[in-house]
Amino acid sequence: MEEKEFIQQLKKNDEKAFQLLVDLFSKKVYNTCVGMLQNMEDAEDVTQEIFITIHLNIGLFKEESSLSTWIYRISVNKCLEFIRKKQRKKRLGVFKSIFTSDGEKALENHTDFVHPGVQLEQQELAKILFKAIDLLPEQQRTAYVLHKLDQVSYNEIAGIMKVSLSSVESLLFRAKQNLKKHLATYYEENEK
Numbered sequence: 116m117e118e119k120e121f122i123q124q125l126k127k128n129d130e131k132a133f134q135l136l137v138d139l140f141s142k143k144v145y146n147t148c149v150g151m152l153q154n155m156e157d158a159e160d161v162t163q164e165i166f167i168t169i170h171l172n173i174g175l176f177k178e179e180s181s182l183s184t185w186i187y188r189i190s191v192n193k194c195l196e197f198i199r200k201k202q203r204k205k206r207l208g209v210f211k212s213i214f215t216s217d218g219e220k221a222l223e224n225h226t227d228f229v230h231p232g233v234q235l236e237q238q239e240l241a242k243i244l245f246k247a248i249d250l251l252p253e254q255q256r257t258a259y260v261l262h263k264l265d266q267v268s269y270n271e272i273a274g275i276m277k278v279s280l281s282s283v284e285s286l287l288f289r290a291k292q293n294l295k296k297h298l299a300t301y302y303e304e305n306e307k
Contacts, residue, residue, distance in 0.1 A: 133170060143186075145159070150264035152194055152198065165189055181271075183271070246301075254276070255293065259294075
């Protein structure tokens with residue numbers, strides 16, 4: 116089936132078309148969420164939210180980009196929205212902990228996250244890498260996760276992030292440089 120015809124079926128709320136969409140994109144969307152959120156339960160929740168958003172907003176899809184680019188854009192935006200919301204809760208939790216004894220319960224820390232695709236013997240290294248990825252600025256983290264974890268092309272990343280191809284190249288270069296710094300600092304501190 117051609118993409119335009121598929122999109123038209125989706126816009127008509129065809130259940131079979133939507134099920135096919137979920138079958139085609141659920142793993143990709145989930146992997147993007149896991150890479151960005153670094154928590155499997157959060158990734159599952161956000162993935163469900165993404166497909167609900169797609170279902171509710173497919174009628175607004177202008178077809179100026181490919182369907183997959185549009186879906187990745189929604190995925191990235193929902194993940195970033197979730198991260199921002201979580202950071203606000205952490206700040207509120209810190210504020211509460213200053214004034215109450217139970218405020219510390221509001222803080223959650225997922226620093227021991229291990230990506231499900233990482234083999235057992237590589238898990239310790241993966242934890243270190245994901246901590247470093249989490250320190251990257253939002254744009255760099257997004258480009259890095261899409262390219263390195265999801266194998267999305269530079270052109271598609273440009274479409275997803277609504278930036279130029281040279282911006283994607285620059286973001287990835289800076290992300291790699293920042294990761295080198297973070298990882299070098301980590302190893303220097305832990306070798307002592």
